[in-house]
Amino acid sequence: MAEIQLSHLMGSNSSSPSSKLNECTLEAIILVQFDDKIGPIVKYQVPRDLFNEQFVDNNSILLIPRGDFMRKRLKFQYNNYTVMGRPIKISNPSYPRHYFMFNCVFVVKPSDTTEYMYSPIVRKMSEYLEEMEVDDYALSQDKFDVRKILEEVYRQLAYHGTCSHYVHERLTIYLKPDMNYERKTPPDVNPYMVPIFTRLPPPIKPNQLNRMDLLCKKICPLINGVRSIKEISTKIEIDTDLVSRCIKNLYVYGYVCLIPVFLYSNSYVQTELIREFKNEPFWLSECMNFIKRDEKLTILKQDDVYMLYLSIRPGQTVRDWVAEINPGRIRATAQNSEEYRKINKRGYVPTLIDGKDTIVESLAIIEYLDEKHHDKTPLLPSNLVEKAKVRAVALHIISGIQPLQNLGVIAHHSSDPAEKKKWAHHWINIGFQVLEKMLSESHGKFCFGDQITIADICIPPQVYNATRFDVDMSAFPIISQINDNLSKIEAFAKAHPSAQPDATE
Known part of the structure; x- marks a missing residue:
């Protein structure tokens, strides 16, 4: 079955359910039942037969599991698809085995958002089918055209992103995906974290609080970006663990972010100790x-x-x-702190935090920002060969010169200041000799003609290091001229290492 491109069928409203579901296309809905004589079987597949009998044989324990897993949402991968279901067991003496078991599974293309978006649909659909079976034996005795119902549910979800299907006067199937697909994994919460609202306006007005549970009603008005979880629990006289759980839920649903109080506003003073x-x-x-x-x-x-x-x-x-x-x-430096190593495992700089995303490594950050804001200041040529050449120069600096005179490398090489300087001087000279030859074939005002590229961004920090280690820059006129041209640009002047607040002499 070809992937349905919803953008061709409707408007481009990126916030609509249909446009979001287009990111994780629904491939099929499969109804699996437990046959008294055969065991688990595929009763229906819509809109087509996606899997053969081997699918049930290989995954029977996940499709119709043992009692402990009944009414639990189960998800697994099969043939490059994500299969999500919620098995149901209905106990009733009227059945031959005194029970009836089924599972309505949704097959989708795997993506990070699939689980969140389809979870409510999987749960609600199992509840609707259970209701139909309990009231009318719709599944076990085929009282309704269940295949037709599943086909209509599939059609509406695939083409419209939501479903509203009339079954009979007592039942209409309503299904809607969870659009808050950017929920986060709950963090480890400790009492000395500070919750800060990420949504404006914050939910602290009476009409907003009325829709919350009792604990949230007490907690939300006290979240001001300064109070820690411990302080909030003390103020409302409720156990810290309960407050932590509530704030963790607010985090998962995107209402707050959490930062350690140490990094925000904590203050200290010496004691006699x-x-x-x-x-x-x-x-x-x-x-x-x-x-x-x-x-x-x-x-x-x-x-x-x-x-x-x-x-x-x-x-x-x-x-x-x-x-x-x-x-x-x-x-x-702050980069050696335990808090920093939580976001950058190696403790290196720089680290870019952009919303919920954390990017490390200089070149990766540069290219990320370039692609995100490419329409404003593109830093890579559109031509494939030219783009590769620009990257080659940038990589030569970042991986061929800079690491060899990093502080950690130099310290590992020797503790003698003179020997450290000699080491750095040697490797920068070798690297610059190669760089000078590379740039002789491409430079204009900058590394590649008169257009600034990612290669130019790598020049000033390396020249700064060369100056620190007394490298004779007169031997490298092209690099020196490019660096001089870049220094006249305001953005480069502001970003220069010597202009940073923590710069050392």
């Missing part, structure tokens, strides 16, 4: 081990860490403290 850091070897060792989780990181001086602790003032937030002290100058 600060003396123990200086005088007790155990606490000194514990602190230094916590700070330096990665063996490749530069070892911090104990006096520097002690100074950082002493610089904290009453009422000063961590954000203000970092801006004032600039821990980066003693290599105590």
Whole structure:
């Protein structure tokens, strides 16, 4: 069966159910029943026979499972399709075995959104069929044309995204997908996280609260982006675990995001226990081990860490403290924190957080932003060969030069400052010699003619590093000229390493 392209059949309203369902096309609806003599069988498949008997033989335990899995939504992959169902067992002495079992499964093309969008449809359809069987034995005794019902349900879902099908005067089948398909996996919630509303206006007005359960009615008015979960639970005098569960649900449904209080507005002050850091070897060792989780990181001086602790003032937030002290100058950077490693496993920079998406690695971030905003400032040529050449220059810098004089690599090579400088100087020179030859065939004002590309974005940081390690840039006139041209552009000037708030001398 060819995939139904709904965009050809109706308008392009991206928020309509039909346009969303087009992303995970419905392939078939299959009714599986338990036959008293044969066992599980496929009773009907619409709009066509998608699977043969082998489908039931291979997946019988998932289609008609044991009692513990009845009325549970089951999902599995088969022949590159996602199969979703909710098996039902109806107990009644009138049946030969005193029970009747069936499962109405939906077969869709797999995608990340499928499970969320079709879950309510799978559940509701099983409930409608159960009602028809309990009231009229519609399935076990074929009192209705069930195939025709399934065909109509399929047709409406496939072509319209929703279903409203009249069966008889007591029953109309209404089905609608869950359009909140961007729900997130519930995070590990701790009492010291701060919930922040992500929807405007926030649901704190009486008419909005009236639609919520009692606990949400108490919690939502107290969410202000400052109070932690613990503070909210204390204010409403309700157990912290219950409040955490409620806020976790708000997170899943996209109403709030959660951030650690440490990264937002927590403030600290020294106590007399600060003396123990200086005088007790155990606490000194514990602190230094916590700070330096990665063996490749530069070892911090104990006096520097002690100074950082002493610089904290009453009422000063961590954000203000970092801006004032600039821990980066003693290599105590935020990227080495446990919180940062939760979003970037290697602890490297940069990391781009764009809505619910997290992107790492410089070139991946550059290309992501380029494709997202391509109509404004395209950074890659449209020609396939030219595009490959631009990427080659960018990759030469990012993977052929920069990693070899990274701080971690240099520190691993030697602890001697002179030897570190010699190492970096050597590899930058070799890399720049190759880069100069590459650019001699393509440069204009910039790396490739007079159009800025991703290759140009890689130039200033590497020239900055070369200057730090006293590389003679007069040996590389093309690179130097391109870097000079780029420095006159406001965006490049603002992004230059020396212009950043945590830049070190």
